[in-house]
Amino acid sequence: MSYLDNPSSVLSLVTDDEAHRDVYIAEDVFELEMNHLFRNTWIYVGHASQIPNKGDYYSTKISDQPVLMVRHTDETIHVLYNRCAHRGTKLVTDIHGNTGKTFRCPYHAWTYRTDGTLLGVPVRDGYEDVSFGNSCASKGMTSVSNVCVYREFVFAKLQDGGIEFEEFFGDSLSSIDNMIDRSPEGRLEVVGNPLRYMHHCNWKMLVENQTDSFHPMVVHESSAGVVKEIWEDMKQHGNATPMAVECIVPFTSSYSFYEKMGIRTWQNGHGHTGVHFSIHSDYADTSGYVDQMKEAYGKERAEEILNENRHNTVYFPNLMVKGPIQTLRLFKPLAADRTLVESWIFRLVGAPDMLLERTAMYNRLINAPTSIVGHDDTEVYERAQEGLHCTNNQWMNFQRHYFGEEGVAPMEEFPGTTEAQMRNQFRAWKKFMHSVSDQSGVQA
Amino acid sequence: MNLTEIDLVDFVIREARMLDEQQYEEWLELFTEDGFYWMPLEFGQTEEKLTTSLMYEDLLLLKSRVQRLSGKRTYSQLPKSRCQHLLQTPTVDKIDAPNNDYRVFTPFHYVESRNDEKELYAGWMKHSLIVEDERLKIKLKRVDLVNCDSPHRNIQLFI
Ligand SMILES: [Fe+2]
Numbered sequence: 001m002s003y004l005d006n007p008s009s010v011l012s013l014v015t016d017d018e019a020h021r022d023v024y025i026a027e028d029v030f031e032l033e034m035n036h037l038f039r040n041t042w043i044y045v046g047h048a049s050q051i052p053n054k055g056d057y058y059s060t061k062i063s064d065q066p067v068l069m070v071r072h073t074d075e076t077i078h079v080l081y082n083r084c085a086h087r088g089t090k091l092v093t094d095i096h097g098n099t100g101k102t103f104r105c106p107y108h109a110w111t112y113r114t115d116g117t118l119l120g121v122p123v124r125d126g127y128e129d130v131s132f133g134n135s136c137a138s139k140g141m142t143s144v145s146n147v148c149v150y151r152e153f154v155f156a157k158l159q160d161g162g163i164e165f166e167e168f169f170g171d172s173l174s175s176i177d178n179m180i181d182r183s184p185e186g187r188l189e190v191v192g193n194p195l196r197y198m199h200h201c202n203w204k205m206l207v208e209n210q211t212d213s214f215h216p217m218v219v220h221e222s223s224a225g226v227v228k229e230i231w232e233d234m235k236q237h238g239n240a241t242p243m244a245v246e247c248i249v250p251f252t253s254s255y256s257f258y259e260k261m262g263i264r265t266w267q268n269g270h271g272h273t274g275v276h277f278s279i280h281s282d283y284a285d286t287s288g289y290v291d292q293m294k295e296a297y298g299k300e301r302a303e304e305i306l307n308e309n310r311h312n313t314v315y316f317p318n319l320m321v322k323g324p325i326q327t328l329r330l331f332k333p334l335a336a337d338r339t340l341v342e343s344w345i346f347r348l349v350g351a352p353d354m355l356l357e358r359t360a361m362y363n364r365l366i367n368a369p370t371s372i373v374g375h376d377d378t379e380v381y382e383r384a385q386e387g388l389h390c391t392n393n394q395w396m397n398f399q400r401h402y403f404g405e406e407g408v409a410p411m412e413e414f415p416g417t418t419e420a421q422m423r424n425q426f427r428a429w430k431k432f433m434h435s436v437s438d439q440s441g442v443q444a
Numbered sequence: 445m446n447l448t449e450i451d452l453v454d455f456v457i458r459e460a461r462m463l464d465e466q467q468y469e470e471w472l473e474l475f476t477e478d479g480f481y482w483m484p485l486e487f488g489q490t491e492e493k494l495t496t497s498l499m500y501e502d503l504l505l506l507k508s509r510v511q512r513l514s515g516k517r518t519y520s521q522l523p524k525s526r527c528q529h530l531l532q533t534p535t536v537d538k539i540d541a542p543n544n545d546y547r548v549f550t551p552f553h554y555v556e557s558r559n560d561e562k563e564l565y566a567g568w569m570k571h572s573l574i575v576e577d578e579r580l581k582i583k584l585k586r587v588d589l590v591n592c593d594s595p596h597r598n599i600q601l602f603i
Contacts, residue, residue, distance in 0.1 A: 192495040193486055196595040222518035227508045234504065244505055340595050345496055357493045361500075369596035370483065370498045372512050378598055379520035 003028040007036075010433055014426045016404075017419075019396045021388040023429075024202040030336040032433065037317060038063035039159040040432040041268075042168050044319040044330060045069050045079055047346075048152035049189040055098045055114060059090075062156060063333060066090060067144065069154055072114040073101060079144040079156045080116045084108075085137040095193065103141070116141035151180055152188065163268070171411060172270035175313035179323035181305045183348035184296035188326070191356065194342040197369040201381040203318060203333040204425070206341060209377060210312040210320045210329075211273045211421040213258035214400065216251045219380055223372035224251035241284070247362045250279035251373060261311065261416040267407070269316025269428025271421035275413060278311035280324035287352035296350075314421065316428045326359045329367065337385050343367035398422045445575050449536045452548050455580050456571055460529035460552075463602050468510040471602075475503055476574065476581045483587045483603070498592065498599075513600075520600065525558040527601045537570075546573040546580070554603045563597055566590045 003010050003026065010029055013020035022029050043062045046069045050058045057070040059082055066082040068091070082090050084105040091103045091112070102119055103112045111119040118140035121127065132138050146157040148165040153176055155165065180188055199206060209215065216224075228249045231242075262275030274280070293302040309324050318331040326346040331339055345359045366373045388396075401418035407427050414420045462471045475481075483498040492500050501509070512518050530553040538547035548571040556563050572584040587603045 193593055195485065195496055195498070196593070198595040198597050219519070222515045222520075223508070223512050226512045226515065227504070230504060230507050230511065242502075242504060244502075343496075353494060360494060360496050363496045364485075364498060364500065365505075368496075368498050370599045372509055375520040375598050375600050376518065383519075 003032060007032055011430055014430050016406075017397070017399045017402045017423060019398065019426055021394045021396065024204060024385065024396070025336055025388050027336045030202075030333070033333070034063045037429060037432045038333070040157070040162050041317055041428075042146075042148065042155040042157045042163075042165055043317070044315065044328075045147075045154040045156050047188065047190045047328075047344075048077060048149060048154060050096060051077065053098065055100045056096070057092060057099055057114075058096055059092050059094065061332060062144075062158060065158065067156070068092060070099070070114050076115075077147065077149055077154055078115050079147045079154070081142045081144070083141070084110055085112075085118065085140055085142075086110050086121075091141070112141050116143045151176065168268050169270065169315070170266050170268070172266040172272075172313065172315060175272055175310050175321055175323055178305060178308045178310065179321060179326060179346070181297075182293075182323065182326070183350055184292050185350040187349040188346040189349055191345050191347050191360070194330075194344045195363060195368050197341045197343070197367065197374065197378075199339045199341060199378055199381060200337055201339060201378075201385040202336055203331045203339040205381040205384060206331045206339055207314060207316075207318060207320070207425065208422045209381070210314050211263060211271060212419075213261060213263070213273055214255075214417040214419075215380070216258065217253065217255060219376045220251040220373055222376055224248050228252055243358050243361055244365060246283055247358065247365050248373065250282070253279060255417060258416045263414045263416055263418055263421055265407070265412050265414070265421055265424040267410055267428075268431070269425045270314060271424050272310045272313035273416060273421075274309055274311030275416075278309045278324070280311060280322070281309040283324070283358065287354040289352050289355060292351065314425070316425055317432075325362050326355070327363055327367065341367070398426070445541075445578055447539060447541065447546065447575070447580070449539070451580070452536050452539070452546055452573065453534045455573065456534045456548050456550050456569075457531060459571075459582075460531055464528055466513075466601075468513070472503070472507060472510060474580075474582050475506065476576060476583050477503065479503060479582050479584065481506055481585050481587075481602070483589070483592075485592055487588070487592055489592075498589075498596075499587075509602075520598065523559065525556055525600050527554065527556045527603075529554050529603070544574045546575075547571065548573065552603070556599060556601055558598075558600070561597070563599075565599070565603060567592075567603075569603070 010032055013023050046058045051071040054071050054073050057068045059068040067079055068082045069079050072078050084091055086108055089105055089107045091105055109122050113119050144156045144158060148155050180186055231245045261273055261278055263273050264275050265271035313321050320329045328344045330342045334340055343363055345363050347356045365371060398419040406420060406423060481499060481501045485496050485498050513521055532551040534548045534550040537549050538545060550569045552569055554565045567589040570586040573580050574583050
């Protein structure tokens with residue numbers, strides 16, 4: 001039997017503290033996730049600084065849907081499905097570019113304004129005697145109607161109706177706020193292209209790992225532990241701590257360090273590690289940045305911003321931001337066992353270059369397909385993807401620190417090594433897959 | 445020390461062989477104290493520090509990579525990866541003895557394999573070399589992948 005024949009049956013695959021392997025390995029469950037979960041929730045598209053000028057576009061995907069984010073002639077940002085209304089050709093394939101005032105299809109030269117409306121069809125009289133006005137083609141490029149630009153972060157929801165942006169994210173937006181506020185000018189800019197790292201595992205394993213504070217001391221002993229060892233050896237020559245050591249060595253912190261960091265969860269699957277402090281708390285400032293922040297915000301407010309050292313904030317379903325180091329990771333689902341991870345970096349506008357240098361370094365040391373930290377993370381996810389095919393035990397266990405009665409308050413706090421945020425994600429998973437029981441399946 | 449083109453070509457070919465034979469301790473010795481290994485993320489990238497690269501590593505990080513490969517708890521190296529370099533004959537771009545500046549350009553195909561997976565990477569490597577204590581040393585090795593901006597699987601060894 002396929003879950004597609006009885007979509008509501010997927011709801012029994014997730015209990016309060018366990019998840020059945022089919023949510024990771026079954027292609028039909030993945031298909032239902034694309035049709036429901038990824039349509040019913042607000043998905044990160046991109047950052048406004050990627051398209052600063054009129055006609056600038058950025059092409060990407062929301063779940064399995066090719067879309068583009070474009071700055072229209074009136075400066076507003078539109079998210080359009082990336083296909084010609086005529087016969088389906090994608091209108092742009094560059095990741096970033098400028099289309100001027102119009103998109104022109106490379107196949108039959110249909111043209112569209114940058115809000116998607118149809119501008120021209122060559123030799124239009126060929127359509128005079130057909131019911132062109134009733135066709136989908138005559139409507140132009142379809143735009144995604146639910147788009148929200150929150151302080152330059154662009155989110156979209158493919159399904160009409162359902163949860164509003166503010167209700168969906170609630171107070172979790174405070175992590176994005178903190179990342180932006182770390183700029184003395186209150187502004188971020190995307191720098192360069194993202195790292196793109198291909199994983200042969202389910203997207204949820206990657207998202208779960210973002211708040212898994214019970215693994216770094218195990219998985220990253222092999223990399224962070226070695227850097228620590230070699231550095232301690234060299235330190236006897238009296239060198240200052242290199243930035244690379246600051247970035248990577250905290251990954252070897254103890255269980256009790258991660259326990260005390262704490263985890264906070266919000267409704268709808270969002271949550272973050274590092275409530276009280278984090279592995280990002282001890283970066284040196286030799287650039288005058290802190291003084292610059294005090295100048296810009298006043299001492300008290302600047303300290304409030306900089307003392308917030310949230311580690312990883314998960315925006316359910318597939319986004320993670322790291323405020324103190326200005327990186328963003330997007331987990332793009334491709335198949336039940338295929339996930340593309342994009343890791344982006346931001347410049348804190350107005351801040352010294354040293355901060356961007358550290359951000360870029362962190363990105364390549366931790367998030368790259370060449371990362372010695374990433375290699376061992378990937379190894380454990382992919383072993384799990386294969387191990388889950390064992391039929392004797394068909395469940396993933398998320399019971400660590402589970403005492404019942406979670407997800408009641410708008411915000412809850414836990415000791416750092418809990419699996420509470422994973423349980424929080426699965427509660428949201430059920431909530432937004434839930435429409436499978438009251439809708440027919442694939443939408444029009 | 446009077447270096448000929450053949451010396452420089454020979455250096456690059458032997459360096460690749462060291463990597464294929466996983467003679468990492470000797471390989472690290474090829475770098476100057478302030479040497480770097482750079483693998484850009486963007487085609488034609490000119491900025492090392494203020495934008496993302498795949499790798500931009502000094503000796504501390506290169507040594508860490510090498511030591512990690514043989515760690516008992518380096519699970520992504522259980523089993524170990526293997527690699528093979530196929531080099532086009534290197535082109536010597538510069539021999540400037542008075543300024544101690546030597547440049548070599550080498551197109552390559554590189555295969556890394558582990559378990560049942562085998563990935564092929566192609567590109568160009570540029571060696572900036574100097575003479576130190578009567579030996580050629582690497583000041584900068586730059587590796588540009590032809591598809592640097594594509595999604596990649598793990599690259600665990602050295603191209
Ligand atoms: Fe990890």
